[in-house]
Amino acid sequence: MVKPSTVLVVDDEPGIRQSFKMVLKDRFNVILAQDGTAAVDLLTRNSVDLILLDILLPDIYGLDLLQKLKTIDPGPEIIMVTAVKEIKTAVNAIKLGAYEYIIKPFLVDDVINIINRALEKHRLQKEVTFLKTELERFQPFEEMVGENEEMKKIFDFISTIADSEGAALIQGESGTGKELVARAIHRLSSRQDKPFVVIPCAAIPQTLMESELFGHQKGAFTGASRTTTGKLELADKGTVFLDDIDTLDISMQAKLLRIIQEKEFERIGSTKVIKIDVRFVASCNKDLKSLIKEGKFREDLYYRLNVYPIFLPPLRERIKDIPLLVNHFLSLNAKRTGKPLKFFSGGALQLLQEYDWPGNVRELQNLVERCFTVSKNAMIRHQDLSYLNTKKTRIRGLPLKEAVSLFEQQYINEVLESVDGNKSKAAMILGVHRNTLIAKSPPQKK
Ligand SMILES: Nc1ncnc2c1ncn2[C@@H]1O[C@H](COP(=O)(O)OP(=O)(O)OP(=O)(O)O)[C@@H](O)[C@H]1O
Ligand SMILES: [Mg+2]
Incomplete structure (x- = not known):
């Protein structure tokens, strides 16, 4: 009863x-x-x-x-x-x-x-x-999908460390989902209702970085017409995401190290000590260890940030996730536009798994959006993606001579594309005479 x-x-x-x-x-x-x-x-x-x-x-x-x-x-x-x-x-x-x-x-x-x-x-x-x-129990990462073993381990790790205090350092190529991971850490922590503040280190001019982080007192320097609050103070009780930390110059690295250790700082032009309670998460797409060797990154800061290391594999190393990601992005597009769902044929999915994805998940997301918008049919087919430069598919099954020539052609095209069609530059990169390159280049479109 x-x-x-x-x-x-x-x-x-x-x-x-x-x-x-x-x-x-x-x-x-x-x-x-x-x-x-x-x-x-x-x-x-x-x-x-x-x-x-x-x-x-x-x-x-x-x-x-x-x-x-x-x-x-x-x-x-x-x-x-x-x-x-x-x-x-x-x-x-x-x-x-x-x-x-x-x-x-x-x-x-x-x-x-x-x-x-x-x-x-x-x-x-x-x-x-x-x-x-x-x-939340079954879908802890809302907008983040992945069933590859490596990704499952990463999701598990994120849940485990989300609520701890040590900094997390997320490393991975561009477009692998570093910001998504940083946001997931924040959302799964007890700081979830407090601010998540992004500091885009690569986008803020180094001369403005200090004022951006710490704020400044009115009159602290020429042009400081009013007192401003820095991003660190705004993030109090929340999470600070230091995006592209490898681009931070060495003197700011020293200042940041002190803040991570002491959790206190002063506004520029003021002696008042401001205490903060924030969790740091940083991202970088370069190998910090080699930057340390080159003297471009402080080793002590690296160890402070790297309490919880997270490495996001490039998409080409988790191609089994591609169908899942494609379906995820298709349904997001359908939801956003209110249009009926579309899908990729088996052949098209196969092709996507043979491509290299230099722009990783972001590139895939853009491709799916393009196909969803442009395709007149509900099914996106292999032929619709023929522009994808997948050496493997084109070369497979060809006699060696033809395969070599096809590869050569594709490689020349890629190099030409990377220098906006400038044949002299391309010839230099390829180490051949300009005339040789002209002979091998595709004919110009009239
Ligand atoms: N596992 C995933 N599931 C769903 N979407 C993803 C996943 N990984 C990345 N994305 C999407 O791909 C795009 C790029 O992700 P994000 O901005 O987090 O990458 P990033 O590593 O920070 O890139 P960058 O180094 O260029 O800043 C975003 O739109 C994000 O939503
Ligand atoms: Mg990012």
Whole structure:
């Protein structure tokens, strides 16, 4: 049998308490409180689904009690019980989160109806909360997909380290999903409701970096016409994402190291020490170890950042994820545009898995969007992707001589493309005479 819902009745008049009990006892489990103190005590010790709350109580004002009860347990719906002259207060109670109010004297049927409606809302809310947690359990990374073993290990690692304090360093080629990982770390941590602040190290001119990070005092330097708050201060209690950390110049690296260690700094032009509580996550697409060898990156900063290292493999090393990613992006496009879903044929997916993806997941995402927009048919076929330069597919099955010549042609095209068609430059890169290159180049389009 389903357990009956528990209703807590809070009223100082014994007659009213008893009449509620009489009316409700057959359908609900009823508990009674004669004042605010008893109500707080009962709510702390019992699992309650609904509260009937008198506005005028001897020991505490009804609206204050309403807020207090909500902080003890925000779950139960609260219905205010009021006399006609207190209707204004009852309306305010609704603004503070009460579900409804009933006016004394009341009709039994009305009370039962309101209670049933409130309990139904309560039940649906519980269900939504439950479904949300279930969803998070099976899809912790919302917009991040991957079933390749390496990626599964990475997802697992992210969940494990998300709520710790040490910095995480995410390394991977451009477009492999570094920012997505940084955001997932933040979202899975207890800092999730606080700011996630991105510092795009490569995009901020180094001369402005210090002011961007620390803020400055009015008059600190020429042009500092007002005091500004730095991004570190804005990120307090949240996560700071230092994107492309390898581009940070060496003097800023020293300052950053101090902040990561001490969690304090001063605004430019001020001596006041500002303390912050932030979690650092950094990304880079260069090998930091070799930058250290070249003297371009501080080793001590590297160790501070690299408490939790995450390496995102390039897409060409996780080609089994390509069909999954393609479907993910297709459905995102369909959702965004409201157009019907399209799909890639088996042959097209095969072709995508033979391409090298220098721009990684971002390049794939762009290709899917292009196909989704341009294709007139629901199915995107192998032929629609013939422009993809997959050496493997073209060369497979050809006699050696033809394969070599095809490869040569493709290579020349690639080099020419990379120098915007400048034949002298291309010839230099290829180490051949310009005339040789002209002879081997595709004829110019008229
Ligand atoms: N595993 C994934 N699942 C779904 N989408 C992904 C995945 N990885 C990357 N993406 C998408 O690919 C794009 C590039 O990802 P992101 O910006 O995180 O890459 P990045 O490594 O920071 O690139 P860059 O070094 O160029 O800044 C984004 O639009 C992101 O949503
Ligand atoms: Mg990025």
